[in-house]
Amino acid sequence: MVATVRTVLGDVPAAELGVCDAHDHLFLRSPLLPGQELDDTGRAAEQLVAFRALGGRAVVQWTPYGMGREPEALAALARSTGVHVVAATGLHQAAHYPPELPGRLRDRLAGLFVSELTEGIGSTGVRAGLIKVAGAFHGIDAHSRLTMTAAAEAHHRTGAPIAVHLELGTAALDVLDLLCGELEVGPQRVVLGHLGRSPETAVQREAARAGAFLAFDGPSRAHHATDWRLPEQLTALTDAGFGGQLLLGGDTTVPETPGMPHLLNRLRPRLEQALGKEALDTILVGNPARAFAWRVSSPSEG
Template sequence: MRVRTVLGDVASADLGVCDAHDHLFLRTPRLPGRELDDPAHAAARLRAFAGLGGRTIAHWTPYGLGRRTKELAELSAATGVHIIAATGLHQAVHYDPGLLARIRPGLAALFHRELTDGPAGMIKVAGGFHGLDEHARHTMAAAAEASNATGAPIGVHLEEGTAALDVLDLLCGSLGVPPDRVILSHLNRSPDPWIHRRAAEAGAYLCFDGPSRAHHATDWRLFDVLAALAEAGHTDRVLMGGDTTTPDTPGMPHLLRVLRPRVEAQLGRGVATAIFETNPARALAFSGRAGGSP
């Protein structure tokens, strides 16, 4: 299996320790004055991550939100950390309506082009709070078309961790995306073990990311839900990420300095290896023709 990074394809077995959901650069009107837009700061975080044994990050900043793809390639080359960039779209509130109107008719072609010609190695889309609006459905349809043509994985922002099963019903039911091509994120923000088990049983990957100040009340439940998934036999579906969204987010270093040792201490070294190495090597890989034409 191959993974598409900003410096080209690599064997999935070479990814090493992965941060399965993060951001080096991000600009959105939803976070005014709190942009991630400093290459020196990004380089420092990457070096700290690498110093703790990190080898790969999945950079979930999609089209139109300040990905800085040229800098991503430069940072990867300078630090030796693999970076997987995203195409796709976030929720409509993150964009100028004029931009959405221009790109909407050719969205699937845009995603496909960025997956095949660069810079993207995955697609990022977003649901809504306990449901899917028209923008989400349109974006997910385009993502499904591009994923089914290329084999690219689809990462899904779940608003407050909700609507996981609605997303799977649409992507994997109506739109025919294999469930192991879908990564559901922010599940720690809605720590519902029943929903988590259902999503894992469906075959999707479950990404627990953060921590985040806005969701601190759920942080202490993270290891309860991880333990519940392990007990139910779903360790092979779990991923973790730092999800750095503002300059003060603990992010990548916290993921490996604090959370990974705790996974190992509470759930065992084998579970930690699965979550940070084995599972992301599968989840982030292209399936089928890996970027071929439809």
């Protein structure tokens, strides 16, 4: 069976994904970020064009349900720029929504996720390619359990990967205990985001030993432990044998953040010097092709 990635323009062979920004946002809206919405189609196009000019070929957008995904605009941008774009279903932390929304969706979350993965987001026909959920700070709260349980059900029904926002990089092991233990999701189907924001090497290695993909996707906030520690963190994990489970992303969350081109024109040269070209190509090309494919058996295969 050929592994495929579900993009906003349809399924593509995973091997054709190319250089991938594994976690970013072209459109995003949240009450936690008033006046800082990502809602400018022109700016999104500029980001994609610049990213492609630097060799980028795919962007995985983690914006979930109810946060301004703009699926039709995503499809139009993918078509006009030639960049593969993956959209997300799922639900972020409760703080990103009106207070009544999570409760209103409670009994139909899994069905909603499945519908957006298989039929389309709303009436657009643009299908999501992954399920995005979120942990709490240093733990799993009731909302996290609700959304992760629904995500696991949707995963078991579709084979779609699950991407997890770790709040300030924490609770990685709690998330894996729930998703991969209690809810029986294969760890190679889980992408843990923001691990660089809590640079605790023991936790990073334990999460890697469990089999999950580890996303380092932090340039969006200067006060996080992100860019300056990235070479040493990735080198340590690669040297420990986990190079086949690492991912890189820009995570553009507000307009003033560096954006997708920063990943390739600023971070890539530093990381290539630290890791070597072959190892970095694995992180940017080979690993995303497996992490976001709908059905693969092991993070070491491919």
